[in-house]
Amino acid sequence: MVEATKAGFLDRTLRNLRNAWQNIAGSEYGAETASMRPHLPDDDIPRLRKQMLACLASRGGEVSARARAAALGRAYLNLDESGRRRFLTVLAQEFDVDRPAVDAAIAAVLAAADPDARHRAETKLKKAMEASRLRLLTQFNGLPNGIKFLVDMRAELLSLARQDPLFKPVEADLKALLAAWFDVDLLELQEITWRSASAALLERLIAYEAVHAIKSWDDMKNRLASDRRCFAFFHPRMPDEPLIFVEVALVSGLADNVQHLLDESVPVQDPQKADTAIFYSISNAQKGLAGISFGNFLIKRVVDLLALEFKGLKTFATLSPIPGFRPWLEHALSDGEPRLLLPAERKALKQVADGSRGAKGTLKTLIGNVATWHQDATVCEALRGPLMRLCARYLTQERRPDGKVLDPVAHFHLTNGARMERLNWLADTSSNGLRQSAGIMINYLYKLGEIDDNHEAYTGAGKVAASSAIRSLAKG
Amino acid sequence: MVEATKAGFLDRTLRNLRNAWQNIAGSEYGAETASMRPHLPDDDIPRLRKQMLACLASRGGEVSARARAAALGRAYLNLDESGRRRFLTVLAQEFDVDRPAVDAAIAAVLAAADPDARHRAETKLKKAMEASRLRLLTQFNGLPNGIKFLVDMRAELLSLARQDPLFKPVEADLKALLAAWFDVDLLELQEITWRSASAALLERLIAYEAVHAIKSWDDMKNRLASDRRCFAFFHPRMPDEPLIFVEVALVSGLADNVQHLLDESVPVQDPQKADTAIFYSISNAQKGLAGISFGNFLIKRVVDLLALEFKGLKTFATLSPIPGFRPWLEHALSDGEPRLLLPAERKALKQVADGSRGAKGTLKTLIGNVATWHQDATVCEALRGPLMRLCARYLTQERRPDGKVLDPVAHFHLTNGARMERLNWLADTSSNGLRQSAGIMINYLYKLGEIDDNHEAYTGAGKVAASSAIRSLAKG
Amino acid sequence: MVEATKAGFLDRTLRNLRNAWQNIAGSEYGAETASMRPHLPDDDIPRLRKQMLACLASRGGEVSARARAAALGRAYLNLDESGRRRFLTVLAQEFDVDRPAVDAAIAAVLAAADPDARHRAETKLKKAMEASRLRLLTQFNGLPNGIKFLVDMRAELLSLARQDPLFKPVEADLKALLAAWFDVDLLELQEITWRSASAALLERLIAYEAVHAIKSWDDMKNRLASDRRCFAFFHPRMPDEPLIFVEVALVSGLADNVQHLLDESVPVQDPQKADTAIFYSISNAQKGLAGISFGNFLIKRVVDLLALEFKGLKTFATLSPIPGFRPWLEHALSDGEPRLLLPAERKALKQVADGSRGAKGTLKTLIGNVATWHQDATVCEALRGPLMRLCARYLTQERRPDGKVLDPVAHFHLTNGARMERLNWLADTSSNGLRQSAGIMINYLYKLGEIDDNHEAYTGAGKVAASSAIRSLAKG
Amino acid sequence: MVEATKAGFLDRTLRNLRNAWQNIAGSEYGAETASMRPHLPDDDIPRLRKQMLACLASRGGEVSARARAAALGRAYLNLDESGRRRFLTVLAQEFDVDRPAVDAAIAAVLAAADPDARHRAETKLKKAMEASRLRLLTQFNGLPNGIKFLVDMRAELLSLARQDPLFKPVEADLKALLAAWFDVDLLELQEITWRSASAALLERLIAYEAVHAIKSWDDMKNRLASDRRCFAFFHPRMPDEPLIFVEVALVSGLADNVQHLLDESVPVQDPQKADTAIFYSISNAQKGLAGISFGNFLIKRVVDLLALEFKGLKTFATLSPIPGFRPWLEHALSDGEPRLLLPAERKALKQVADGSRGAKGTLKTLIGNVATWHQDATVCEALRGPLMRLCARYLTQERRPDGKVLDPVAHFHLTNGARMERLNWLADTSSNGLRQSAGIMINYLYKLGEIDDNHEAYTGAGKVAASSAIRSLAKG
DSSP states (O other), X not given: OOOOOIIIIIHHHHHXXXXXXXXXXXXXXXXXXXXXXXXXXXXXXXXXXXXXXXXXXXXXXXXXXXHHHHHHHHHHHTOOHXXXXXXXXXXXXXXXXXXXXXXXXXXXXXXXXXXXXXXXXXXXXXXXXXXXXXXXXXXXXXXXXXXXXXXXXXHHHHHHHHHOGGGHHHHHHHHHHHHHHTOGGGSEEEEOOTTTSBHHHHHHHHHHOOSSOOOSHHHHXXXXXXXXXXXXXXXXXXXXXXXXXXXXXXXXXXOOOHHHHHOTTXXXXXXXXXXXEEEEEXXXXXXXXXXXXXXXXXXXXXXHHHHHHOTTOOEEEEOBOXXXXXXXXXXXXXXXXXXXXXXXXXXXXXXXXXXXXXXXXXXXXXXXXXTTGGGOHHXXXXXXXXXXXHHHHHHHHOBXXXXXXXXXXXXXHHHTTOEEEEEETTXXXXXXXXXXXXXXXXXXXXXXXXHHHHHHHHHHHOOOOBOHHHHHHHHX | OOOOOIIIIIHHHHHHHHHHHHHHIIIIIXXXXXXXXXXXXXXXXXXXXXXXXHHHHXXXXXXXXXXXXXXXXXXXXXXXXXXXXXXXXXXXXHSSOOHHHHHHHHHHHHHOOSHHHHHHHHHHHHHHTSOTHHHHHHHGGGSTTHHHHXXXXXXXXXXXHHHOGGGHHHHHHHHHHHHHHTOGGGSEEEEOOTXXXXXXXXXXXXXHOOSSOOOSHHHHHHTTSTTEEEEEEEOTTOTTXXXXXXXXXXXXXXXXXXXXHHOTTSOOOOGGGOOEEEEEEEEEOOGGGTTOOOHHHHHHHHXXXXXXXXXXXXXXXXXXXXXXXXXXXXXXXXXXXTTTSOHHHHHHHHHHHHHHHSSOOOHHHHTTSTTTGGGOHHHHHHHHHHHHHHHHHHHHHOBXXXXXXXXXXXXXXXXXXXXXXXXXXXXXXXXXXXXXXXXXXXXXXXXXXXXXXXXXXXXXXXXXXXXXXXXXXXXX | OOOOOIIIIIHHHHHHHHHHHHHHIIIIIOHHHHXXXXXXXXXXXXXXXXXXXXXXXXXXXXXXXXHHHXXXXXXXXXXXXXXXXXXXHHHXXXXXXXXXXXXXXXXXXXXXXXXXXXXXXXXXXXXXXXOTHHHHHHHGXXXXXXXXXXXHXXXXXXXXXXXXXXXXXXXXXXXXXXXXXXXXXXXXXXXXXTTTSBHHHHHHHHHHOOSSOOOSHHHHHHTTSTTEEEEEEEOTTOTTXXXXXXXXXXXXXXXXXXXXXXXXXXXXXXXXXXXXXXXXEEEEOOGGGTTXXXXXXXXXXXXXXXXXXOTTOXXXXXXXXXXXXXXXXXXXXXXXXXXXXXXXXXXXXXXXXXXXXXXXXXXXXXXXXXXXXXXXXXXHHHHHHHHHHXXXXXXXXXXXXTSSBSOHHHHHHHHTTXXXXXXXXXXXXXXXXXXXXXXXXXXXXXXXXXXXXXXXXXXXXXXXXXXXXXXXXXXX | OOOOOIIIIIHHHHHHHHHHHHHHIIIIIOHHHHTOOTTOOGGGHHHHHHHHHHHHHTTTHHHHHHHHHHHHHHHHHTOOHHHHHHHHHHHHHHSSOOHHHHHHHHHHHHHOOSHHHHHHHHHHHHHHTSOTHHHHHHHGGGSTTHHHHHHHHHHHHHHHHHHOXXXXXXXXXXXXXXHHHTOGGGSEEEEOOTTTSBHHHHHHHHHHOOSSOOOSHHHHHHTTSTTEEEEEEEOTTOTTOEEEEEEEEEESSOOOOHHHHHXXXXXXXXXXXXXXXXXXXXXXXXXXXXXXXXXXHHHHHHHHHHHHHOTTOOEEEEOBOOTTHHHHHHHHHTTOSTTTSOHHHHHHHHHHHHHHHSSOOOHHXXXXXXXXGGGOHHHHHHHHHHHHHHHHXXXXXXXXXXXXXXXXXXXXXXXXXXXXXXXXXXXXXXXXXXXXXXXXXXXXXXOGGGHHHHHHHHHHHOOOOBOHHHHHHHHO
């Protein structure tokens, strides 16, 4: 007898139920907001303010307040960009911390006579320092997909706050809320496979992949072949939205070329024979969760899972981009090449240039034509020495003002306790790879016994863990 | 804390477990078959026979016998086409019904003195008439995906039996087995959605779609939009393999053009406002289940489900191809046009032709250029009358020797109790549509109150249910 | 936001949908059966017959026929015992094989001139030998829980057929149908745990347990503790109904006492330290599947699963009842004790008796008081020798006319290839254990390497695999 | 082929994986805590402190810190009551807010020159006011079932804080953390049914039921019959632990007797014919979530779901206990009856008493024998008037110092916007019912249109919504 239609039918029934609630909210609880126009002109602001106040006043109790907040959130979704900015401006200016109340609470703390009184006064001060909008933001969780709504709202706030500091406190409020909800141990680690993942989820992976673009569904399928693994963290209330995901290849020996790794025509290997797991892509999928990090947890838990499933795995490493190398090099070259290059390198480059173009070859001119230099074997040969040396130097020695390494990917892996293991020449000859790092990639090695020490040495004294090979390269 | 990896991890663990069993089977139970060569030369036949006999002998009990059969099935999978033919030849010739035993059992039936003795003798006769290979075929179910193995083996047998009647009895044995296992009420009806269906399943739909090819993943997604539905029957032991699936569009009024229906740029409609459900594609997905039909059940259960979800639906109809029209027409035209065309039609066609090519226009020449005639408005205008009339005649009057209508799709829907409702001109201008039916499509109407009567009238007296419009058309 | 209510809500929605279909069936398709009375008086028989014929006539096609069969099945469920007998009598008498048609088909077979003609004639004969009721029975599968309906109907037929051979052919038809549907490789092996099994399922286990009654929910929970396992086979279309289930204890050494094994106050052991898996209960749950056996598959697959999970397991054995020992002993004693007992045994028994009751002790009198003898240490001591010896003899030497061992449990395990390993004195002192086997239990050992040989030796020559200890015991 | 063992096998595999992590934590990260003794003597405190500091120091990064916290949490689970108190004392005293840092941060806030500086200073102050233990508490989430660990720890802290204010700040820290994680819109509403709920879950319902004890599994099953519903909120990371659950009966008319409602021998009604949903039990299941309330959301969402499923439901009401009535009455009677009773009531009571005991009847003496008075029809008749009047007065007029009603259940429902609808005499004659409220129960009515107004009137002016019947009763 007819069984199921599980996915579709129940799903829609409950969605319709939620819509019904929404409509109630729209009529009963959303009278103020129903007629707001997309660009939220001045005329609409008083109604907006009134609805916001109504949410906070809790008329009818918290259930009704959430219904009103849902109506408000729905109105927000209908706003255009300028309307949203105006909406968030009201939130920033009019639902901020009550400063006189904070001052009074501070006075009470300072006047507290004994520890117990002090504790009570501090509790009140903490409460006073919470902006009233925090409660409103929390109520938005009552929207269908409310938590995704808030994640996306923070992405918008982050963008606005870069233009205007007015939005920073709102953004900070929202970040604190999301940081609590996205505590790493509230998340679920899931493996993503071609057989089990829905098309809707894979479509999102394709869209969110940030390191090596997924070019087609065939490319996606190839990344889920039996010698590949893909894992992602999910929030239980956002089951269709990956938060961060990692792609892994099970291979023999350290992989040294990403085009080869992603080549759909390369036959699938027997994963039981692999000795190395290569993490070749890690992508954050939600802009609105910037600064709330799970990447380190993801890598280490995936290492544990893979080690459990494949007894033959000996090495866990990445094949990573070096996104800051070329930008740094361009900048360094602008001061003139003599500072950067060794005499022998300069000389060698000149030779090449003479032959190929009839002009004096320089590093700058040679790699100038981003798209083609790597196809000329002679040029490649001449560039390999200086570029590899400079790249090793960039990675290990160039620092931010706070003493951390300049390259963001390097900073991430060093913070996780990995070590720089090997530089790979012509490892990514995609236009992106050439533009970012002159085609060079690096393997970071996660070695169980030394992760804690590496982390400690880096986060403390800024010491970079690197193989002797890379260290030698950097010295030239 | 790490949760899940449900799909992937457990799946593989159990797969490995099965492989372990397989390997045991390979060594312990499959010694005979392990070394068989892909083309199964004469030298290998004795070992094959020995293994087949071992399965039937049940040494060690049924558990061991299934292990041996699994080893045998694995060997079959490694054979090439000629090897498989030889394998099945052995099955056909050497594991057939034991004729002397049948004769003896028949004698016992004829000699039975009383009803009880007769019943016992008949039971023995039935048993004697079962070919010994039937037991072997059943044992193959113990393979991983054993049921799919058998479905695919029947597809091969069907193809072989068309060349050589030797294979017919094996094919018939297998059909009987599968018919029992695929009883419609053992199947599950599932709705397929973009959010819930796995990529692996959708990939199969794309491959199996037999009516209007799915051109891309975007096309697939469009067919699962909120104003579309897709349902399939599944066997619980073949969860990733649809047996038959139907695609439905929720629209207003009878759809008259399939390109429009499938156009990804057409905005999605609100399905709650639809008054008509159009079944625009039904595809059998498993060749090996030919002759075991569930299409009628699928249509009627989907009608029930849709009626439950959408109270506004008044009409359930198809937009169907007419695959046999052009072939029939070509054949009919070979006898000369005068018999087919009315004088007025002939005259009109000549006019057109004079103008456009300078030669006498005929039906044959005008539709001769399959790819382009429909783009010429004058030609279209002239062809419309005769083609629509002839198509209506073909559908309603042309018959097979058994009195049923000639068109296979028409036969399917009439058997289900539908009625021919409307012919649509230029409804499918794809090259396939033009080639099959000169671009004409038809709506079959499923009207709750008349389904049983229509079925009865058709399967009994061969009476075709058709609207008066189609009837008039046919008369000309 | 509201999520779920998955189980309940969807479940009922679909149930209501099915009920709606049923009601349609009740009105449209079930007019004949709606008014039938529970005891099905003669007046109702014509309407019953008419509805049965309507199902077979397929008016309106197979979909309508199943709807009519569903109405008929619903009518059956409303019948009382005598009504059901009358219903099944009609099925047996009026929808039997068409004998003249069989005779004609036989004649055609005998007249066939060539192999192909013979094959075609045999196909027709097979078809002719199918009773028309078989199709009706298949159609009942369209009822909600149709497959359970048919399983239960066969249980009723088995019971009726014991009284009247008229019902045997119907029962045989149904058995053939169910045997195909319950092919072991269509079933699912599931582990049953306290955390995952529904209360409804556990309630059924409690009801179906046939060896050592489950006395309470606490007893049930104890049998699912972390050092226990419970597995069952399920049919995918009867997900709430176990077909057969086995209970396993993970222990150290061969268990020798079932009360100890089931004692809820015994602390849970660490299963990782266990070296032995004891199968202490196997229960068939569906009477209607009698003769369609999966017990051997269940045991062997559970052995495989346990071996996969617990690397420390070295021994797989049962702790089994000996249900036929006391009945056999009673019978043997009725011929007088001298034949059964050794002189020394007789003498020893007399001593005991003198002391305890002042009368001459005999085996008969001593075990006469079933409830108490085992509590008297002196009596126990005296009985141990002769009872253990006789039990070993009973198990290994007493045979059925077909040469198989008399004890049904022994026959089951020997057929599976197990060997009799050890007899355990006072191993089951429940009233049932004392009544069946004077408290003695036996361990059957499943030893991977010898299962096939044991099976072969037993099913062939009737040779019983037994340890030397048991063999010695039997010799006395 | 073997399928599943889904629940059990994967579950344990992942549990073992977690245990493996735990063991690593135990050796590598938990060296300090491994040897701590259950009562945590003074000698162990330095090691405890060292481990706590190690968690906060984040040596090796956050992943390692969580591993250390997990080791610490495991040590906590091994402590006895006094050990836990000492553990929490260290947390309270040594990982409190850094007061000098707070003072410095306050000074910075007061000195801030502009809004942006003020915001930055406030951000720092907020951070400074967070006790360092908060981070440690959050890290405990990394334990298996970490969130349940923290919920239970808060239950212990609540109990300790009642004895010693030292624990209040720790408890407050934990409450804030849990309040964020248990935001109502992060929870899942699930229906609990006999067919789908696991035995483990039902066992917890039986244990947690706080209003009308569930006496047996049969009682549990009866409460899940087809005319009953049970719903609970769950946290996605605590799937086996209900947070709060409600039991509903679908009946005709307002229920007036809870024993009748729970009587297992009363036949199940057709829920489609019910016009009233009676919420007869609401139980909070987690002591550690006290003060984080979802009861109002639960009731209103269940109302919505029921209204969706049963179109015939017109009335949503409770049948509720009045737990504070008898205690209040006892207290009031201690001031003498004349103040409480009307002259006519006093007189009537005397009559009764004279007859039955030969002493002057008073309210006090008559209801003194809690267990039996309700069985004496004459006594009942005499008591009904005064007790019903006093109960109505107690419910509507007796107030807490903050102006809210004295009865806690009444306060809960009035806050939710319900109204007092009807008092029911002899509605709960269990010993608990007689002891709490002299057997009287009340129906609170949830009427969609007036919920918000009722809530507002009560939370604002303290106005009690009551039917005119109850109002009249109270007046006498």
